[in-house]
Amino acid sequence: MATIAVLDQNTIDKIAAGEVVERPASVVKELVENAMDAGATAITVEIRDGGISLVRITDNGSGIPAEQVPLAFLRHATSKIRSVEELVQIASLGFRGEALSSISAVAQIEMITKTPDALTGTRYVIEGGAEKANEEVGAPTGTTFLVRNLFYNTPARQKFLKTPVTEANAVTSVVEQLALSHPGISFKYMVNSQVKLHTSGNRNLKELVYNIYGRDIARELIEIHSESPLMTIDGFIGKPVISRGNRNFENYYVNGRYVRSKLLARAIEDGYQTSMMQHKYPFTLFYVQMDGEAVDVNVHPTKMELRFSHQEEIYRQMRDMISGALNHREQIVKVSLSS
Numbered sequence: 028m029a030t031i032a033v034l035d036q037n038t039i040d041k042i043a044a045g046e047v048v049e050r051p052a053s054v055v056k057e058l059v060e061n062a063m064d065a066g067a068t069a070i071t072v073e074i075r076d077g078g079i080s081l082v083r084i085t086d087n088g089s090g091i092p093a094e095q096v097p098l099a100f101l102r103h104a105t106s107k108i109r110s111v112e113e114l115v116q117i118a119s120l121g122f123r124g125e126a127l128s129s130i131s132a133v134a135q136i137e138m139i140t141k142t143p144d145a146l147t148g149t150r151y152v153i154e155g156g157a158e159k160a161n162e163e164v165g166a167p168t169g170t171t172f173l174v175r176n177l178f179y180n181t182p183a184r185q186k187f188l189k190t191p192v193t194e195a196n197a198v199t200s201v202v203e204q205l206a207l208s209h210p211g212i213s214f215k216y217m218v219n220s221q222v223k224l225h226t227s228g229n230r231n232l233k234e235l236v237y238n239i240y241g242r243d244i245a246r247e248l249i250e251i252h253s254e255s256p257l258m259t260i261d262g263f264i265g266k267p268v269i270s271r272g273n274r275n276f277e278n279y280y281v282n283g284r285y286v287r288s289k290l291l292a293r294a295i296e297d298g299y300q301t302s303m304m305q306h307k308y309p310f311t312l313f314y315v316q317m318d319g320e321a322v323d324v325n326v327h328p329t330k331m332e333l334r335f336s337h338q339e340e341i342y343r344q345m346r347d348m349i350s351g352a353l354n355h356r357e358q359i360v361k362v363s364l365s366s
């Protein structure tokens with residue numbers, strides 16, 4: 028009979044990495060969210076071969092102090108929370124301290140980072156969980172991550188990667204969602220050295236939609252605003268003419284987080300109800316702000332699925348806001364695109 032033994036740390040990390048890192052798009056999401064949490068106002072994302080051979084993310088955020096760099100790559104090491112109580116009012120996107128340890132377990136990472144008050148920066152290399160270099164270098168303030176050869180040491184996972192084109196498409200939609208979720212951050216996105224997206228970070232939502240979805244979408248939007256003691260919603264809904272055959276156009280961000288919610292999706296679709304043909308889904312872009320007490324983000328490691336208290340009220344406010352805006356379209360249309 029086989030004997031029972033506790034797995035070694037490297038094996039534990041590789042297994043756990045599967046929870047967080049599924050494909051290049053998940054690497055991009057985690058690293059960009061870290062850059063956002065670091066207060067970056069400009070973020071560059073670059074991929075090669077769909078992000079399989081290279082993901083490079085550069086930010087102008089706070090950087091990591093030299094003595095803390097190795098800590099950042101330890102599992103459950105985070106600067107963002109100290110206790111579970113703080114999760115209730117969490118303002119950062121990350122909090123589990125799992126991304127860097129997970130990515131470094133299954134790829135080759137080179138990181139260069141500098142804080143504003145340090146004279147020099149740090150270059151740190153870690154491959155398959157093993158530290159390869161930790162040295163002083165000249166660097167601008169902020170952080171650059173190079174993630175090479177995802178799953179190079181886990182063939183079983185590598186096998187599940189799709190073609191570079193398919194992986195690049197997944198990265199593109201993640202980058203678009205992240206850019207939409209933070210209109211105050213300038214994004215530059217490059218695929219195989221070609222610039223695919225460049226947003227200004229000037230918070231102009233119409234310009235952002237134009238940039239990402241193009242003119243035909245941007246000219247068919249209705250501006251919305253709704254406030255209750257529970258939540259504030261701002262953004263746009265698309266007129267029914269720009270509906271689609273899938274839900275990919277239903278964008279909503281809760282407290283700056285790119286999320287999925289069955290409750291919100293149902294409220295959106297019920298709000299459109301009579302205005303929409305069957306099997307058609309609307310374009311929406313909502314920024315929802317609500318008290319941390321009313322929403323639980325601690326449901327899944329990828330933090331996509333949300334849990335709400337006051338489900339019924341949230342559902343009704345969202346649905347009624349939409350049906351109201353659609354029914355009084357004449358008064359609410361303020362959006363016209365100049366170009």
Ligand code: ADP
Nearest residue numbers: 061065099105106121122123124125126127170
């Ligand atoms: P989490 O985001 O949940 O804290 P991560 O593993 O993603 O965990 O990151 C670990 C820590 O490394 C963060 O808490 C943060 O202190 C630091 N860090 C990671 N990326 C950056 C970055 N781009 N700029 C500044 N600090 C960073």
Ligand code: MG
Nearest residue numbers: 057061121126
């Ligand atoms: Mg993180």
